[in-house]
Amino acid sequence: MAKVKRNKPRNPVAVLPIMRKGGVHEKSRSAERQQGKQKLKQLVSKVEAGLSGLDCVWCMAF
Numbered sequence: 001m002a003k004v005k006r007n008k009p010r011n012p013v014a015v016l017p018i019m020r021k022g023g024v025h026e027k028s029r030s031a032e033r034q035q036g037k038q039k040l041k042q043l044v045s046k047v048e049a050g051l052s053g054l055d056c057v058w059c060m061a062f
Contacts, residue, residue: 027035
């Protein structure tokens, strides 16, 4: 009868940092902040160009 090959037990402490990297891919907080700043600058420049604030908000939504 052939011997059953057993897998080597894994170190649970070493596995945790690797598993922490997994999950949903999201933008970093700094990227979200930067995107908000860019949208605000675009809104301000459109308001200065003569569009009303409501029109600019409508443009930003789409």
